[in-house]
Amino acid sequence: MVICTRGRAHELGDCLQAVARLRYPRFKVLVVENGPPDARTQGVAEWHGARYLNCPRLGLSRARNAGARACHTDLVAYLDDDARPHPDWLAALACEFADPLVMAVGGEELRPISQCEMERLAAQPAHYAGGKRRPARNIGPDTPEWFALTNFGGCGCGCSMAFRRAAFDVWRGFDERLGRGAPLDSAEETRAFFELVECGYRCVHTPDAVVWHPGPQSPEEWRRFNLHNMTNAIAYAALLWYEFPRFRRQLLLYLLRRNSSNRRRARAESGVPQLSLREKLRVIAGGLRLYSRIPRPSRPAAPIAVPARKAFGAPNARTK
Numbered sequence: 001m002v003i004c005t006r007g008r009a010h011e012l013g014d015c016l017q018a019v020a021r022l023r024y025p026r027f028k029v030l031v032v033e034n035g036p037p038d039a040r041t042q043g044v045a046e047w048h049g050a051r052y053l054n055c056p057r058l059g060l061s062r063a064r065n066a067g068a069r070a071c072h073t074d075l076v077a078y079l080d081d082d083a084r085p086h087p088d089w090l091a092a093l094a095c096e097f098a099d100p101l102v103m104a105v106g107g108e109e110l111r112p113i114s115q116c117e118m119e120r121l122a123a124q125p126a127h128y129a130g131g132k133r134r135p136a137r138n139i140g141p142d143t144p145e146w147f148a149l150t151n152f153g154g155c156g157c158g159c160s161m162a163f164r165r166a167a168f169d170v171w172r173g174f175d176e177r178l179g180r181g182a183p184l185d186s187a188e189e190t191r192a193f194f195e196l197v198e199c200g201y202r203c204v205h206t207p208d209a210v211v212w213h214p215g216p217q218s219p220e221e222w223r224r225f226n227l228h229n230m231t232n233a234i235a236y237a238a239l240l241w242y243e244f245p246r247f248r249r250q251l252l253l254y255l256l257r258r259n260s261s262n263r264r265r266a267r268a269e270s271g272v273p274q275l276s277l278r279e280k281l282r283v284i285a286g287g288l289r290l291y292s293r294i295p296r297p298s299r300p301a302a303p304i305a306v307p308a309r310k311a312f313g314a315p316n317a318r319t320k
Contacts, residue, residue: 001090002067003050004032004060005081009040012081016048019079024090027077030070034063034181058181061174061188068168076168080159083109083211092209093162101140103201104163104193106156107209139193140202147247148254150194151240152233155203158189160211167196178236183293186229187236227283234287239294 001019005012012031019029029050033041037054045052055066068076077093079085089107096105137154139146149155158179179188193203216222240251 001027001029001077001079002032002064002071003029003079003081004034004063004067005041006034007038007041008081009038009044012041013044013048015079015081015083016044016050018084020048021087022085022090023087024094027090028071028073030067032063032067032070034058034060059176060179060181061176062181064179064188065168065173065176068163068165068173071165074165075162076165077162078158078160079211080213083159083213085160086210086212089160089209089211092206093160096204096206097162097164099138099202101200101202102138102164102204103167103196104155104203105161105209106189106193106203106205107160107211108205108207109157109159109211109213111213111215136207137205138202139197139204141197141200143197145250145254146197147194147250150197150203151190151236152254152258153190154205155190155193156205156209157213159213160209161189163192171195171199177294177297183295184232184235184239184290186232190236227279230283231286231290234284235290235294238288238291242291243296 003012003015003019016029016031029045029048031041031045031050031052033052033054035058036056042052053067053070055063064078067078075094075097077090093105093107096102137143137149139149139155143149173192174188175191176182178184178191179186182188197203216225237251237255241248244251
């Protein structure tokens with residue numbers, strides 16, 4: 001398991017306490033510090049029995065890639081340092097890799113609740129853990145609309161996911177232009193899901209792999225959060241349009257369908273503030289400006305076939 005962090009020793013400690021309650025027989029934890037080495041973070045990691053790795057060059061995707069390549073287990077699970085996993089989180093991710101074509105599994109993110117409520121829900125099976133969650137999906141090249149599902153959230157979220165370790169030996173890994181610390185500070189996990197399915201593999205979303213992850217606390221914070229996400233989504237759509245021209249038709253159909261869905265939801269949700277035309281145009285312009293700042297690398301070669309492995313963490317002992 002890889003937990004990337006940057007100068008947040010307190011949050012990391014709480015996360016590692018929750019990790020210690022996971023109901024999974026054997027696993028190891030690697031904490032990746034993304035930035036200058038931090039003695040306090042290293043101390044917290046080692047006190048909890050985790051290994052510590054420093055990745056000095058900023059970028060969450062770089063840290064995730066470095067963490068995966070430093071692991072020797074058959075699967076690599078990722079957890080954010082401010083996320084709290086349900087005790088069955090790791091088991092729910094791992095069981096989906098029984099299919100040898102599955103290369104990645106994404107879980108479910110639930111927004112914050114009170115500490116007491118979280119402890120109560122953590123004692124229940126994951127499917128009773130509360131929140132409105134998306135359906136389970138097994139997505140491959142034969143799945144209708146797989147392009148939209150992989151690129152726009154249908155495979156789960158970056159704070160709760162796992163990959164076969166073997167993929168990182170032949171696949172370039174997370175796109176380092178994307179993710180926290182990069183010009184476009186999101187979409188690195190969706191890009192990974194898309195690339196793997198494009199190459200013939202499968203990705204699974206399981207709603208039973210639950211983590212609790214903090215979010216905005218006030219209506220104004222939610223508004224800023226949503227505007228930021230919409231700007232990022234425009235930038236990512238522009239990236240797909242220019243760098244994957246063979247998928248332009250699918251992208252355009254998705255955007256038209258999404259816009260129509262948003263209009264219907266706006267009519268149904270009376271009283272919910274909606275963006276004005278000026279705000280929408282500002283978001284589009286901001287997204288296009290953001291895309292213009294993203295480097296344009298040459299298209300990488302597609303991954304070759306990766307042999308499936310069956311055990312998760314079998315060579316390693318659990319650390320605590």
